[in-house]
Amino acid sequence: MKLLVAAMEFRLALARPRLLALNVMVPVALVLAISLGGAPVFHAAAVYTVLFTLFGTFGSSIPLVRDAESGLFGRIIRAGVPRSHFLLERAVGGSAIDALQLLPALTIATLGSISLNEWIRAVLVLWSSVWIANLLGNLVAAVARSLAETALFSAVAALLLLHFSGVFRTPSPQSSWAVVETLSPFQALHETLFAVLVGTSTEVPLGLVLWVLVLPTVTVLLARPITRSLRATRDG
């Protein structure tokens, strides 16, 4: 694997310094407002989780549909980049860039209440979560037929998974929802941020590990229909 597409993602990010700065500053501004505003810990963790997840999903799906509409996506596939490589490499590059851009916001969110080990763990959970969000963005882009649809579907898909991950509910460990939450992709991010803010520890993020492994497999299996659907975006 030449990782051409992943390397191109980095080149593109560096070639647009204004966008790069905005992608760092906007999350920082939001996190600062919440952490300085004295929001309750549970709500703060929920808002950070939503912010980081939507950042990954939107950041993946919207450029992909835009590239499909312009014909660039079709040109890249036609040039010889295998379909599944393209989708996976895009998520590799995109999630790494997202994680780096969100790092200052994460650091501010957890400032003063975290050890180095916990911070590294939080970074890894963040990176894994935006990896899932990027792959989710690929799938959403395949269903959408316009940028407006992409934004709508990205929001709906991410918010639904955030809901299943227990981000918007008071935890109830004895209910059947607890199983669903454990197996959902963004519970680990929410639990990690919450634990950091209140100073407790979290368990092994089973749902996160599951999704980190399963979603790339699904992407590879669905690479052909995803590609066909993205091409149809241009053909109308």
Added chain:
Amino acid sequence: MNSTAADETVAMDSDSISLMEVCGLHYRYASGSPVLIDINLEVSAGEIVALLGPNGAGKSTLLRLLLNELTPESGTIVGPLLSMKSGRVLMGYAGEESAHFNSLTGIQNAHFFARAAGVEKDEVSEVVSDLMDLVGLSDEADKVVSSYSFGAKRKLLLLEALVHQPKLLLLDEPTVGLDPISRDALAHILSKCSQEGSAIVMASHDLNFLEQLADRILIIDKGRVVSSGSQAELLSSLGTATRFQVSVDAAAIELPQYFGDNVELVDDSGPLVFETTRGQAALPDIWAALISARVKILGVEVREPGLAELFRRVTGQELPE
């Protein structure tokens, strides 16, 4: 251009080797109406095939079928290029869209597409640099593509289609947006590719460009191949006669029988159509004969033998300018 992964495959250095054969190809859009009907085409190494037809005739659709981007309703596309694992990379395509990574430079774009198509890392700089010179983009190589003119983007697109020295090059309107110098440079590059054994299939309305390059021409109208053959064969079917189409007042009286030496009235059902082997020198005689018969002349069109006239006769339509 340097060798690429393409050279690792079956040797195709003989001009007679068939690269792709299309048999009985039918295609229709999901909406139902047929786009291509019973298309048969064989493309051999070193050959330049031109697809000529009015807008909506199905030329671009045929190119996308050859690229395996669309699935035909029936018929087959076979050939050694398609049976190879890296078949797609052995083809190059420049279509109507010239989408690029707009925030990157021309050379960064070219490098990406070259590497994607299999050009080795240690060769890519040299190959891209050579082609930048050939297509006349060297001065703009380090500028971001968003600052490029339409013509420069088209040149970059063509460069990216050629960069891996494809065995089969598919081009859709390759001269659109090119100035005369770039157009000549492209003709030179394509001619060289053909001499080196690459086959080229191109759809174009640029008749001068096609006359300059095409070994074989397929005229497509309403999804069907209505005429095909070598340029010489097709033009010989026209004869060497020049045609004059003279619009006259419908209330005109009886037409004369004689319009000059070697001038024949071939159609008087609408505008009068004359054929002559004397070229435009016959026009004064025709003019004089009509005036002496008190025929009121409303207008004259001269049609010299050539692809434009062939196209008009076969399809009944004029090519867009």
